[in-house]
Amino acid sequence: MQPTSEAGSTDSVFHCLLEIAQKELQMDALWISEFVGGKQIFHAVNGNETFQALKEIGASAYDGSYCKRVIDGRLPSVIRDAHQDARTNLLPITDELGIGSYVGVPIKLSDGKIFGMLCGINSSEMNADPPMYLLLALAIAAREAAEARWAKREALDTKRERIERTLAEKRLDVVFQPIIRLSTMNVVGVEALSRFRDAPARPDVWFADAAEVGLEEELELLAIESALRLLPMLPGNIYLSLNVSPQVATTDALARSLLRSESSRLVLEITEQSSVGSYEDLMSALAPLRKAGIRLAVDDAGAGYASFNHILALCPDIIKLDKHLTRNLDQDPVRLSLAEALSSFATRIGAQLVAEGVETQSELNALLHIDAYAVQGYLTGRPGDLPLEETNVRPRAATDLNARPNLTLTNGITFDDDVRRILRAVIEETSLDVAYMTVLHAEDESLEHRYVYPEGVPDLCAGLIIPWRDSLCKRCRDAEVVWTADISKALAPGSYADGKGVQTYLSMPIRTPANHATFGTLCAASFKHRYLSERVVSRVEMLARMIGDRIVRDGVQQFMKASVTQD
Secondary structure, three states: OOOOOOOHHHHHHHHHHHHHHHHHHOEEEEEEEEEEEEEEEEEEEEEEEHHHHHHHHEEEEOOOHHHHHHHOOOOOOEEEOOOOOOOOOHHHHHHOOOOOEEEEEEOOOOOOEEEEEEEEEEEOOOOOOOOOOOOHHHHHHHHHHHHHHHHHHHHHHHHHHHHHHHHHHHEEEEEEEEEEOOOOEEEEEEEEEEEEEEOOHHHHHHHHHHOOOOOOHHHHHHHHHHHHOOOHHHHOOOOOEEEEEEHHHOHHHHHHHHHHHOHEEEEEEEEEOOOOOOOOOOOOOEEEEEEEHOEEEEEEEHHHHHHHHHHHHHHEEEEOOOOOHOOOOOOHHHHHHHHHHHHHHHHHOOOEEEOOOOOHHHHHHHHHHHOOOOOOEEEEEEEOOOOOOOOOOOOOOOOOOOOOOOOOOOOOOOHHHHHHHHEEEEEEHHHOEEEEEEEEEEEOOOEEEEEEEEOOOOOOOOOEEEEHHHHHHHHHHHOOOOOOHHHHHHHOOOOOOOOOOOEEEEEEEEEEEOOEEEEEEEEEEEEEOOOOOOHHHHHHHHHHHHHHHHHHHHHHHHOOOOEEEEE
């Protein structure tokens, strides 16, 4: 028989041994117990209806029992008639359990410690002593399973002592990982993460151990209260995200801690480590917190079934994309598709998608392209102490012009081909939906969309002419911006393009090499919010300059076919 640390396996061994004992001894009830903290814990009970109570109580006091008296030598291992034996007839337990006769042998571990007992009782007296060799053999056979359970119990005691010491001495520190909004690359929030001063170092191990020994609530509350004390040190426009298990989320102690703080700046992350017993109870407990302004996040979305259940049941304000789904999503179409679906779902329910575990520039770029709201990870900021450090990372287009031969003015191809080549480069560099070149006609103050790439974009085609005053290009110039990710907020209202669904817009003037005259604009647009780094904008500026150089080289009048407006 191999020892095992699994409680279910040791109980199976105990039950098997009791079945053997029952066949040989024919007793009314048999059990294997363990002595823990002044109690007998019944791990296995095999008996008839007379002693059904033994199966139900699960544990009884060690003091006052026959077992304790056998261990300390006051009783023998066999009592044939408990009512006639002077050592047992007046004991309260004799009448309480209706014991007529008793057998019991200690289960000793290899180091001599007593694990517990293998016992049997009858409601009547025994006619003959049971074979002691059988009882001893069964006790010895139970040793291996008892060794495993004892080792598990000692391990739990060690964990409990370690966690209780941490709670008493508050040996827990808090670090913060920044949460970066993709559209601005500014810090909008931080996640509070616990760090323990004693081994093991991994926080997830600490919280799992605490749950195992029944100290989950105490340790989580210590972590949350430690983070809340540092909230005043964070800038006022930054929220604090706190991790909490579904079980602790329903406690009054958590509610008291949170409602004492600036609740509008708090986010509660419901973790997936344990299942939810009742979503109705969880939602009821969270309702007053959400009413007070505390937002709700579901952690580890995409990691498993439980997180999707949390999302559907709780309707969170924030969905946090699991780091295992973020990892290499730029190289994995399946991961990317699932992340994009979650981003779209979040938008539909009015939530924000925050991607965790971002470690590479390519992952950051891909998350920008699927409209993730924010990111956190080692690329944009490692967990650390306050004050927070600013990130200098910026998302960029997946295709980098520096990674291929630079575009140059080319002899031997037409102006049309050169411009179309440049428009394709604009799309590759910015990852926007459409790029086009306009020609500004000063004589009638109109803007001609001379070239469009790709073709077939609704409401935009080559040859389209609109009044200059109604164009997005003029509105960009009036606002003194080259690009914006939100035209409704950044640009003044105008008749054309309003209601077309354009969100991100870039308008780069096409000027003469000396910047004395403007021929038109090099533009790009997207129907989604996109971030354009300074580097990307400067590359588009270079491409616009290339068009201006080509126009001057080939002759202004030949291609403009109209007068040029002076700056």
